[in-house]
Amino acid sequence: MTHAETLHAHLDGGLGTVARAWAVTRRDGTVYGFTDHDRDLSFEGITFRADTGLSARALQQATGLSVDNTEAMGALTDSAIREEDIAAGRFDGAEVVSWLVNWADVSGRRVMFRGHIGELRRGNGAFHAELRGLTDLLSRPLGRVYQKPCSAVLGDKGCGFDVTRPGYFHEGPVTSVKETRSFHFADLSEFEPGWFQRGRLVVLSGAAAGLSGAIKRDELASDGSRRIDLWEPLRAVPQPGDQVRLIAGCDKRFETCRLKFNNVVNYQGFPDIPEEDWVFVHATQAKTTSGGSRR
Template sequence: MKTLSPEFTAHLKTGATTLCWCWRIERRDGTVLGFTDHDNPVAFDGTTYEAAAGFTASDITDGLGLSVDNLEVTGALSSTTLTDDDLAAGRYDDARVAIYRVNWSDPSQRVLMRSGSIGEVRRTGANFAAELRGLAHYLQQPKGRLLQRTCDADLGDARCGVDLMSSAFQGTGTILAANSARRFKVDGIDSFETRFFSRGLFAFTSGASAGLKIEVKSHTKFATSVEIELWTDAEAPPAIGDAFIVTAGCDKRLETCKARFNNTINFRGFPSIPGNQFLTQIGRAS
């Protein structure tokens, strides 16, 4: 149930309203952005909502019980603060969203209609579509221990205990040649075996993408070169000489935990757990 101020209620009863939608987006890095479908900027609570940003919202879908409410926002990348590079880099993944119905002639008259987070983002050329998920979405996420063969800890967290700042698990170097915005040859990590940094974290420390961190898809060591491929494109094509720091990756297997990290005491998987074939076996007369 929504509670409206007496002034807002009186405005709605006039029959000649001046209403607009406002979207407030707060990214995980703390950046706050505001957008509105009104033709002039609207400001309240310290946030200015940018006008004519190319946003169009679908109907909001409500569900009973714990089903997830959702809607979809579509738009064009016309805003100077909403860039294709930021979307591609995942800066809006799981960003918190608040949707307001506002009287643009007096923004103090408003009501919070929905709050949630950004889910799937799809892009086609200069257009994008972002799924907004209700707060019930978080109730559907797995919680607690997972009974599985592989480890359910994150490499380097408190449960894992591996010190990723150690020189044994961290390498530094520079870009030698870039085949694309996500695949390039590097120098400085020749002493590490192939796949050592696969599933690790690659951080640019200089160049146009300085500060950006992307997960490593593959790390391959050839006879005369070392190649790194990332899961997503960098914000800008890497240039020769750009510096980076890359940390080790883990495939969550007990064998890797023992051989690479000597950390089996903290392994959080169940490597001896019976599989489905064992559980579905039936007795047969001999």
């Protein structure tokens, strides 16, 4: 029998020794397991801990394409979910799977919910996480935008450019950090100023490891160091000496794709598309309308 059939057979017996269990997988691959049972449970290669104080409201499910949703609540503890991790955004968009499981025999279980974390609030030593079902993804607009700038992200499948190629990234320690959005580097002379503008900064070590941000500005500072500013501050505090990776920037223009990256074959924009004003141009009054020369 399948796991679900085993659970149903157990429930048909009239004695239900069931509990709920949740697995939370962050985008960096870290997995957390929780259960509302009074002892730990283990299955699917995950240990579901009972000492986290996690609870959840009743799951609201609907037929059709309506979005299933629920909410999970729990205490913030150093051994489970830490407040600084939530503040840093490490749980944003994390995948969530919920089971109904026979705690006396975990082979009897059934997935009741699969989705991701939406809005996440914290305060007074606890957190409240909105859980959104898989049908929430169907509400996102899809399709291709026809525009002059490239619609791909540098290094993604559409772009196809390898951002780990020599000359297009830098890894090294940061010498100073201001307001978690302005980074200074001792020597980036091999890269011309502006090379990393519109690129990405990724923190590789320290308290902010795994966090990243889009680069707004890349310029020489008054003290001769290289200054990299982000559009938004990181949600954790890097320290001087932390290792950082800088990835070259792309302004989405056809000329940049051709001259800076030599990747014009994968350009995802339409550089020859007419401007918006072209739509409002009146038809010509010339007698010759064949498209040939007027001479």
